[in-house]
Amino acid sequence: MRFGSLNLKSNLFLSPLAGYTNLPFRLTLREIGGLDLATTDLVNARSLLEKNPKALKLIETCPADRPLAVQLFGSVPEEMRDAAAYLESIGIASVDINMGCPVRKVVKVGGGSAMMTELDKTAALVKGMVNAVKIPVTAKMRLGWDDANLTAPDLARVLEEVGVAAIFVHGRTREQGFAGTVNLAGIRKVVEAVKAVPVIGNGDVISPEAAKKMFDETGCAGVSIGRGAFYDPWIFKRTLEYLNRWGETPSSPDFFPRHGADHGSTESRPTHVLPPEPPFDERIRVMCRHLDLMIEVFGEEHGCRMFRKVAPWYSKRFGPANEFNKRIVHLSSKAEFDEILAGYKNWRAQFLDDSGELLPRYQLAPMIASFMQEPDAIRRKHIPVPKGPVEVW
């Protein structure tokens, strides 16, 4: 698919996740495959122009991390324009604008939310950015304030007129926060509101089936995945395979590369159109790789400290993991990680059968997206949201 002049190899995208979508995470995902354009955490345009070290760290990248979009946050047109031009000058492929949500009296100042309340002002700001760069400028929004004010279709129309190259829509209102279900019909209205610009659906896609349902029911041109990539860094690869081979059987038994003698479980699996979830050893391999990259980019101490909040996402799909979780939150060195992991593997053995698989009563139910569940089930359990400024997400 295309975003303006940018040709993309995948119509699956990594959503910005402040605190998580850093270089090590993006590289981890890219090495697995299925992802092309990935986005950074949101970056304050002014801080970037001031060359604030934290802002520069957020846009740190390398040749293996391409194509990369940087998400900008700000409300001053000149700053947003100059930040976009700066990003283009250093080889960033695309600039995304954080547009948050629409009610002025609730969302007091700043970019994000305020941008959806004043369409003319927003259009002028975006136009200034589009005119200043050749790279695509995209926008990310929610559906609106609440179900009575679903303003995203209007905003999308205006943004298309001023030349945005794509529109990302999280199918929830700001009032919803992260609760309730993703509104696929709401995303569809945005798709129908624009003439040709690609609309990328987003929200609660935590399985290949959920991505397919979002494509089918909204007509979106792409799907962007955030928290689903925490649970399942393989989700892009699995989803592409699922979509490309829809209607075919079977999926490749060698879907996961083999890394070690005890990594044979995929071969004995029955074949399905749906690529299998990764076996335990593959989860461990990728988690270790992710930590190594964290250490490379952030240094051992800081990288390990940051990994304290990353590792528990991996362990959510390990089966019983208390022993791992309670120790990993104090992680401070690579040697300690190796020791925690070895201890955990020994402890976990009690939950395995002779072939090394989790005993049936410890096996995890498949992941099911909010929009594929009954309302009661959604109330009982929704995807955890890490702490942070929900109002700008």
Ligand SMILES: Cc1cc2nc3c(=O)[nH]c(=O)nc-3n(C[C@H](O)[C@H](O)[C@H](O)COP(=O)(O)O)c2cc1C
């Ligand atoms: C921890 C966290 C950080 C987020 N940071 C950002 C951000 O920096 N910019 C943004 O536009 N959205 C942000 N979001 C929203 C996500 O990009 C995405 O729209 C939302 O999580 C729904 O998609 P998902 O269900 O696939 O996670 C964040 C969400 C979470 C959970």
